[in-house]
Amino acid sequence: MRLTIAAGVASFTAAFLLSPLFQGGGWFWTSLGVVLAVVAAGLVSSRLSLPAWAAPLLGLAATWIFLTLSFASDKAWALVVPTKSSVVELGRLLAVGWADIQRFAAPVPETEGVTLLTAGGVALIAIAVDLLAARVRRAALSGLPLLALATVPATILSEPISWWAFIVAALGFISLLIADGRERVGHWGRAVLVRRTRQATSGTPSAARAAADTSGLRLSGKRIGFAAILLAVLLPAALPAMEPVSFFTFGVGGRGSGPGNSISIPNPIANLKGQLDLPERRVVLTYANNDNKPRYLRIYALDTFDGQQFGMTQPKGAPQNRTENGPLPEPPGLGPEPKINNVVTNIRISDEIARLRFLPLPYPPREIRVDGDWRADVDTLMVFSTREEAAGLEYEVATSEPQPTVDLLDSLDGIRPEVDPRFLALPEDLPQEVRDLAEEVTAGATTTYDAALKLQEFFTKPGNFQYDLRTQGHSSSALRDFLIRDRVGYCEQFAASMAVLARQVGIPSRVAIGYTGGVQVGERWEVGTNDSHSWPELYFEGVGWLPFEPTPSGAAGQGSARVPVYAQPRPVETTGTSSTPTPGASSSAADEPQSPTARRNIRELDREGTVATGTLPPDDSMPLIAKIGIGLAALLLLLLIPAAARLVTRSRRVRSLGWKVSEPSDELTARMVSGRGRLTVAAAWAELDDVLYDYGMARETSETPRALARRLTQQYELDAESAAALSAIASAVERVLFARDPGRIEPMSKDLRKVRQALAATVSRGRRMRAVLLPPSTLRRLRLLGERLLDGFDLLETIRLRRTAAQKGG
Template structure:
């Protein structure tokens, strides 16, 4: 049988246990932005509840702290074994040698899923095990710190650190709900533990004077810091190392761009303007070697940017026209070693730091420094062949590297088969590529950032490309990879470029050049094909983005194709892209021509949402105060005189009437009757009850007067509110001061200079 224990101690332990449960769940809420809430969420709730319940029961038997924690660990181990390792366990819950041999492989698989996955992750069994198991162990630790060591503040620090991990992994806006719940839970733990340490007071109303006000003040300061100060801090940036970057304002050159394209938060990475007929794409790096799993960034010798070997003239046939354009780029929030430049760059001015250029692909990389804060101008010399000239040339020729035609041995047959089928009957290599481009941009394909994940594939491996060609839903990586591989099956040299779309017009102009804003979500990949005597020609197969690459015939008007359609004025960059793309449908969201931004239809939903949120926030104190008053009246009805008297004290504090600790209940009651409009008869009932509770031996509870006390408390409150000026009455109900100022505290005794507040 458990040892006898005061009921107050049991109640406090139960409250602390509930608070620990709430705090743990609140700390894990941000994780749902990174990992989709599936079965792991239920498992987490169950294991935390089981561990904490075990600890609570064990403490009722007055077991040593070590024994309590050991029992909790046994419960944790049994739960994890039964859920994740039951096939190798003895009696489903007892791990065996085979179970322990299996654990490293499972944890390794979970780590690989975290390293290579894309947020939000669809968790597999290993990742679910990692989350559930780690949370269960965290519950054991926090339970010991709070209920055994009695250090809730230390536990709060640990919980806050846990809650920050998802935000560090995937930068996003502050999760206000999760933060508020975690802050409330931690303050509740501190408050409950503080009350347990205090000496019992005569009445509930005067217990723990000032503690609630201090706790709420700390919480208010934390909310202000989180919501106001934090957004003003610099955004985290990821500095590139080996080319493998996580989420953030950077560039992943391994062509696993899901992290970048599905960032939860859009940031402006750069602004640019150009005198080109259409804003050019900005390349960062190129990828040629395909391993069968990923496209590897090109490597080679770089030359100092100011050297003669860095950006030499392109080997273009003399009859091909070359146009020169200037593009100005201002980096706003991009931390990368690769410099976004228009192609093919011949001169770059205005850079700070030490930079090197790769003549082969016209990319520029930092040798010392980075892109953040750079403001520079790129001069590009763009080949502009006519339709007849490009059709007369074959894809390939001298000067291309062998790896531009390389294909993996296990390339799925569907890639080559579809390439041959789509290009059957093409009169030239260029016509074959146009057929491929039109096929990808046709109605059979759909642009989607989510479909690849939902279908269970991502990245740009050969198998992923094959599945993309079957599902026919994906984003730029899949389109570019499929196009480049299909071109190689037709013996055409290809590579992939990683860079940025031209962005969205800001409506501003500098030197008659439109300024474009490029967001992090406009990181893009597109294929290029090499043509003898012309160079690398880009194509845009991604459905819903930009315009297809086309060349004008020599006999047509400038900027017009043989069929009269608008042509991309420069072949070195895919044509202009829409201002926005619907991530669900892939369709361009370009506003109607001639429609000015101020005349666009205004979406009232954000305004309504803000107004609703403000009303909800304003209504929280009223709701909390009402719930508290109902509890007090319920306690009074049960015979608790202190609860009934607390109704009077809280109402006085709400109205700004002083309630100092030095004033007896009879003196305060007389003053409220004489000066604040309280009914004398009801006040007499409450004064008599609180005096009996305070001075009669063991007389805290009223003797059969519960209903009378509850009625009297409600009447006194109603009388005080009715006698107060309307403005003060409304303010008392909307902003109840009693939520942060306790009766008998220093603040409760500091009134506004009069018992009856002035209107």
């Protein structure tokens, strides 16, 4: 029964490793309850002496009953007896829990499904541990299922496992191993030490009973276990970090309905409307770039349409897509044909921004320099974090913006877009009037690009649309009313409607939410809450995703909205040449000549090589080779600690050996001389003992100083001078130890140096190098110090035994 309880303790302590994955502590108590249920089932199995294969079945039955009581008691008979309805309910919760952990980023919310899934997993681990430890008697192998609990947070989280959780889990496993060892020795092992205990029974005299004394084994196990835990906690601090491999995918969350909404992302559309409705403008961020032009800063990319509004597929960021790992994934669909404008932008987020875990960025970002764990979604290049917030953040982003020409976009007609089908998906119940409107607006378009221009112009010119924040909400009828009847809305309605119409005519589309370019204040651009904006992005194979602007601009609409040059009406043929401004910039900003001073911001982001390569400026931080060098130097210093300690000890002893004793002039001086002489001899003897240990010539415990000198002289064939020096040291030691008056003590530094040189000549060069770099004498002291620390745990055991004996005696 002891092993069953120890297996339950080990399983529950290992469950502490899961704590960083959850927001609250409800899973903890549920896991405790399910482990107690498994332990109870194990105790029953032991009591009834059931076969090993029956114990796991009983444990599964106990787990089923406990989970039914905890999560489906209202559908069970007498709260605990499973029924068909309770089984269906548990299955539903398991499915919801699995969907939630795939949707959320750690730490996940404690929904019923997540808690059920966690408790069930811990129960399976506890059953496996009980089977291996208590039934099959393979306690060491039970560490494998316990390791599975550590694998989950290790592969999901970027941070290492919490040291305190590791120590708790390790102590639980060690207690299981100790319990297994006691069981083996107590029942089947050979009793080496026997202690007598008195066992009193009612009505009979006390009888003596002999039992195997396993306290030595228990204390040895504690020493080994505590030493192993200490090394496991301290040793990784001296090793380089390794990137975990993600076997489990945890998303970040997005828009959804019902239970399981995002825990880290507010509804992008509601947040957009809320900022536009603010009574006064507030600064959200400022930015500066190396061409001094305004740019749209995208935060979210909404790609799914459910018939009412656009939502976002949960972005996924693998460890290899961290911003600190270098360039981001390639922009989808971007080929070599369009001209690329490489820009570097410095962005500062206001401290007042709350709950923003996505970075506002120009599109498409190629490289980002930012502090914290930020990752890029491969499909959309949104950059997000599951644990950092953007408030108060300053970062730099390098973008490679395509500058397509009209001729290039026209030439892409007929090329099948290689994108995910979700960018073309529309609900089957989309109103027919909306479908007909898309065909009507794009009638006569000769190319896909021409159709996109006609859709944008429909909202800005012939459609007679009006900009107004007072809208009717989101529904299929609201979409139809906006397009067919009312034609009044704000940027979200314009962007979503154009994206829906584009999908209807076969153009992949999505809706972007972020900020327009803002206004220029000094040498930086200032973006406020009134610059919150939504715009459609259409996909063209060979160029990628391009923003369009169907929302009216100016005083009658979104004031800072700008129509990209490629999305403006087809230019009229002129005799001159014109440049193609950056997407997202206004025509006025594009046509104005830029002076050298206007093109340079305060951070000088356009230093030589930056614009040409499209990469960030060189990092001023320490290069990798320097960091490696510092790490190696620190490791070398750590390894030289024993050598330094030996050198300090030797220097201190040598100083005392060189003390010269003069003839005493009075009784007080004689006592001082005698005391110093004894210290000199003690230092010489201690130094000689360390030298012998370092060279592998350790003194025998029973050897006297004279016998030691004689053995060393004969064994290593010392010359006469070295033998005399060794005899002088041995004679001084014997006089100090045994004589009433040791007499005159001569300086011993020369004698000791002569002996050390003679002994060193008899050993190999490798032994001499080891004596200098890793002196065994110093390592012996460190080992003895560690043993003394571990002996402190033995004192606790002794105190407990003494208290028990005192209680029995009382």
